[in-house]
Amino acid sequence: MQTLVSPTFDAHNPVSSLMDEVIAKAHPEDPILKVAQKMAEHQLRHIMVVDRRNTLLGVISQRDIVRQLLISERQRSQMMEDEDSEAGPLVEELLTGSEPITIDPREPLSKAAALLIAKQVGCLPVVGSNGQLQGVLLMIRLLQALTETDSAEVDEDFTFFSPGQTKSRSSPAFIRRGTLDLIVPLAYTEETARLPGSVVLGYDEDTKRILVKFVHADERIEGAIRIKRSKDRLVIPARDFLKHFQLDERSPPFTISKLTNGQYLILTPKDSRVQALPNGEF
Numbered sequence: 001m002q003t004l005v006s007p008t009f010d011a012h013n014p015v016s017s018l019m020d021e022v023i024a025k026a027h028p029e030d031p032i033l034k035v036a037q038k039m040a041e042h043q044l045r046h047i048m049v050v051d052r053r054n055t056l057l058g059v060i061s062q063r064d065i066v067r068q069l070l071i072s073e074r075q076r077s078q079m080m081e082d083e084d085s086e087a088g089p090l091v092e093e094l095l096t097g098s099e100p101i102t103i104d105p106r107e108p109l110s111k112a113a114a115l116l117i118a119k120q121v122g123c124l125p126v127v128g129s130n131g132q133l134q135g136v137l138l139m140i141r142l143l144q145a146l147t148e149t150d151s152a153e154v155d156e157d158f159t160f161f162s163p164g165q166t167k168s169r170s171s172p173a174f175i176r177r178g179t180l181d182l183i184v185p186l187a188y189t190e191e192t193a194r195l196p197g198s199v200v201l202g203y204d205e206d207t208k209r210i211l212v213k214f215v216h217a218d219e220r221i222e223g224a225i226r227i228k229r230s231k232d233r234l235v236i237p238a239r240d241f242l243k244h245f246q247l248d249e250r251s252p253p254f255t256i257s258k259l260t261n262g263q264y265l266i267l268t269p270k271d272s273r274v275q276a277l278p279n280g281e282f
Contacts, residue, residue, distance in 0.1 A: 009145050011110035015103055018145055019126045019135035020237060021226050025050050028057065028092035032072075035091055036065045042240075046123050046136075049091055054132045056102065056125050058095045068094055102127040105134055109145075112137055135226065144179055172253035173267050175238070180249055182236040184212065188256045188265060189234065198224040199236055203245045210254065212236070212265040 024042045026035045026049045039047050039062065049058045072089045102125045103112050112124055116139055126135040173184045182201075189195055195214065200223050202211035215221050228235040242249065254267035 009109075011113070012108050014105060015107050015109060015112050015124075015126055015137055016105035016135070017228055018109060018141055019105065019137045019226070020141060021224070022048055022133060022136055023240065025133075026060070026091050027051070028090065028095060030091045032065060032068055032089045032091055032094070035060075036069065039065065048125055048133055048136065049095060050133055056100055056127055056131070056133045058100050059123070059125060060091065060094045061122075064094050100125060103137065104128070109142065113142055116142065172270065173256050173265075174253040175242070175247075175249050175251050177249050180237075180239040180242055182210070182212075182238040182241075182267075184234040184236065184256065184265065184267075186229070186232050186234055188258060189214075195227075195234075198226050200224050201236070201238065201241045203241075203247075205245070208269050210267040212267065214263055 024038050024044060024047060026038070026047050028049060028051070035047060038044075044062075046059050046061050048056060049060060050056055068089055101115065101119050101121060103115060105126050105128060116122075116124060116137075122139045124137040125133055126137055128134050173182065173188075175181070176183055196216045198215050198221075200213045200215055200221055202213070203209075204211070215224055225236055225238070225241070228237075241247075252270045255270055257266040257268070258264070259266065
């Protein structure tokens with residue numbers, strides 16, 4: 001009998017293995033209209049509200065925002081505007097005062113899934129023991145992990161042919177369609193057990209190459225992306241990166257070069273005519 005759940009999914013894995021970075025936040029004193037614009041810009045269904053110490057105060061949804069904006073507009077139209085009229089409602093008006101539903105990054109995914117279902121929410125803020133926001137676990141990300149099949153990874157099981165290429169058993173890196181994750185074989189990384197938990201991505205428009213730089217989470221580098229592992233692969237959520245540089249998910253697989261003891265990886269499209277640059281220049 002065929003299993004309904006992906007064989008790569010492990011419900012005992014910690015929440016931290018599947019959570020996403022929080023790319024946008026709101027503060028109680030922010031105007032709701034500006035937060036709505038921020039959510040639209042980043043295509044967010046929910047946004048985390050934090051104080052200046054990054055302590056989670058609550059979660060507001062698209063529905064909350066739209067409802068409050070409509071109420072405010074109705075109230076404004078029913079009274080005459082004066083020269084001292086306010087800029088609009090603030091985020092603090094949407095905070096209910098109740099404790100937000102959260103989960104610890106060390107908890108298993110099975111507990112997170114049960115919580116998402118029981119509370120009927122689309123995401124779980126991931127909060128550490130110090131009360132600070134560390135990430136967010138999305139229902140859609142959990143669904144993708146549960147239903148991921150080998151058919152979505154066919155590219156990884158083949159060595160791609162290129163004229164003049166010597167035979168190699170190594171798998172290429174590639175962009176997974178649908179999820180827009182960047183998939184890199186772990187064989188190209190050094191000391192896999194001590195691999196840093198995040199990367200930053202760079203792009204060279206002239207050569208169409210992608211630079212992967214490994215960084216530690218505590219370095220707090222802007223644009224750092226938390227990486228995941230699945231079997232013998234490194235999974236890098238790259239949707240925002242691809243969108244920013246207008247890269248196509250149908251890009252060809254990439255050959256991989258290592259620099260500085262594996263701290264950097266350079267991914268070159270397999271159909272690229274670019275020659276390797278001297279001294280690891282990027």
